[in-house]
Amino acid sequence: MDYQQIKAKLARRLTPKRLAHSVGVSETSAWLAEKYGADVREARLAGLVHDCAREMTSNTLLQLAEAFGIVVNDVERQEPVLLHAPVGAALAEREYGIRDPQILRAIALHTTGGADLTLLDKIVYLADFIEPHRDFPGVDKLRSLAGIDLDAAVLAAYDQTLQYIVSRRALLHPATVEGRNQLLIKLK
Known part of the structure; x- marks a missing residue:
């Protein structure tokens, strides 16, 4: 399937708001890829498909994770919405014909981040955060930083993300903590 075919299929499965977000992530991923020397086609595609499982129910996500052999940790069991990323990667391969392991990995990690992120992983993670439809305090500062220093923006x-999760007294995903710590050590 090409980009337009995938977009049309997503339009039948996602709400208009989620599709607009996905297109925004796709375009932002392409911009970041061009700026930082990643493959623009891969970034556009990963950004487009990244939320293909986002509107699924918690029960469906848990069932699909089991069916795909995705190991579910305690945090994901309590917050199944976090599974939309790895489940989405599996669906991207099965339903959208995406075979590139780099694209699939970027989709799988776009919500929590993690250790040893590739350039594409960072791009999709950040694009999901700063795409044009996002509106939260500090997003403009993040957008500006993204144009200057990718690692600092991530x-x-x-x-x-961590401040928001802590303010809600919610569970922290260990991959997010690990990814942050690793990046902080790298930047010091």
Whole structure:
């Protein structure tokens, strides 16, 4: 399937708001890829498909994770919405014909981040955070930082995510903490 065919299929499965977000992530991923020397086609595609499982129910996500052999940790069991990323990667392969392991990995990690992120992983993670439809305090600062220093922007996105999760007294995903710590060590 090409980009337009995948977009048309997503339009039948996602709400208009989620599709607009996905297109925004796709375009932002392409911009970041061009700026930082990643494959623009891969970035556009990963950004488009990244939320293909986002509107599924918690029960469906848990069932699909089991069916796909995805190991579910305690945090994901309590917050199944976090599974939309790895389940989405599996669906991207099965339903959208995406075979590139780099694209699938970027989709799988776009919500939590994690250790040893590739350039494409960072791009999709950050694009999901700063795409044009996002509107939260500090997003403009993150957008500006994204145009200057990718790693610093990813670290700032981690920080903002963790602060938000802690303010809600919600569970922290270990991959997010690990990814932040690793990036912080790299930048020091």
